[in-house]
Amino acid sequence: MSRPDLSAVAELLKPITWFPPMWAFGCGVVASGASPEGRWPLVAAGVLLAGPLVCATSQAVNDWFDREVDAINEPQRPIPSGRLPGHWGLYIAIGWTLLSLGVALTLGPVGLAAAVVGLLLAWAYSAPPLRLKRNGWWGNSACALCYEGLAWITGTAVMAAGFGLDARSLALALLYSAGAHGIMTLNDFKSITGDRQMGIGSLPVRLGVRRAAQVASGVMAAPQGVVIGLLLSWQQPLHAAGVAALLLAQLVMMRRFIARPLERALWYSGFGVPLYVLGMLVSAFALRAATGA
Template identity: 75%
Template sequence: MPAASRPSLATVAELLKPITWFPPMWAFGCGVVASGLPLDGRWGLVLLGVLLAGPLVCATSQAVNDWFDREVDAINEPQRPIPSGRMPGRWGLYVALIWTGLSLLAALPLGDWGFGAAVMGLALAWAYSAPPLRLKRNGWWGNAACALSYEGLAWVTGAAVMAWGTMPHGRSVALALLYSLGAHGIMTLNDFKSIEGDRATGIGSLPVRLGVRGAARAACLTMLLPQAVVVGLLLLWQAPWHAAAVGGLILAQARMMQRFLANPRAQATWYSGFGVPLFVLGMLVSAFALRGLV
């Protein structure tokens, strides 16, 4: 095949968006910490799980999304690999299919739970972007699919891998679900940069459905309220210092949200860079609280 008819490795890497791999890798690590179990004899499985969460399943979701969003990206981000022509023909789809297969193969050593989680994560990735479901056409459903896959599913999988494939403790599952709900708001932050293309192509993101300010308020409430419930649960579980730490992180986020709410379109990227890290830091604090309880 002539070199000009296939993408360069750098273009493939750009399609897979390594910067997006961090959230599920972090959530998987939080699940590992929350399990309270030692790493002895599990290092290989944990490293494989981190690889699966980020460079495989999450990367697959990025390739799938770019392929089925090529018309949207032609409006919003024409410099992306597919609309720019740097990834010619159907190579975007081929990469998505190849990475799906690699993800399934890598999940096999993780046992029934790890493999099942990979299947579910990949199913959500394709359902989010690909017809006929194309969940992203509805901002509520699409963001929920991403948040559950990136945060809750990765957290529970990390805890399950540490427990040799058994179901994690109910407390760990509860925190995973709460942080998934909070991550729904984080997903909304990404939609402010693509309002024109979403509206033109029938993508009902929350900024399109609710307007810029309505979506910004919804995102903030969705991020803050689940964290407040986490604080209440940590107090109930007799972890007051961890509850206080998460509470302090919430207050810092709320203060930063004032700047975001004043101009959501201009400040969404800023808040993603400075406010969201406080959210994910709270995840780790909560995980250590569970570890102490175990």
């Protein structure tokens, strides 16, 4: 069997998608209130696990089991284009899964448990018999939890070194996970044709383009409103104002996105989503300040 070109392997693993879980892990580290002094190797291993390993695994798994859908939507992708011949896509997905588990062992029981959950969600999202992505509600929930909440919780728990997870940090992680469901929906607008033909019930397919855009925007905005209320209750008005300002800017952009979802989903992903994740970091620093760290 011919070997794939390294550029095709890199494209399969989609480095651009690694940023959200790496960022969320970092937010969890900040929110923990623990000093990274003397723990930088631990932090580096966690960031590596969240992005280039677990997230990259999810991309490889998804591309392998989506090869028929991609042949319609994105025929230039490595597998349908033939640049990853034979079963190389599957082999890479399995190999990256095992590599992820190996690195997770260095983070102790908490890191290993988080990696196992993340990898199970990655395979459940794309692979039969579950193939959660066939239902946009379930599939996007699994992705959002893995990309944001699980990575945040892992960062906090690893830094806490067995002293327990602050309920406030858990609340922020879950709220930003809920909002990330809408972010995942943004990616579905580009694949409506193939999804409809192959029976993938993404929200744009299920609800229609305009309604899906409205739902995605509402799902992204509502949890941030709750976060603002929590930050105020924790006596962090400046941080709350920062998140509110970021949300206001998003709302202005959401209105433009909803007007023409197909043409502007990618635009909103590029300009609106960074404001969302910046709010995550502001919230993490708010919790750090609230704990007196």
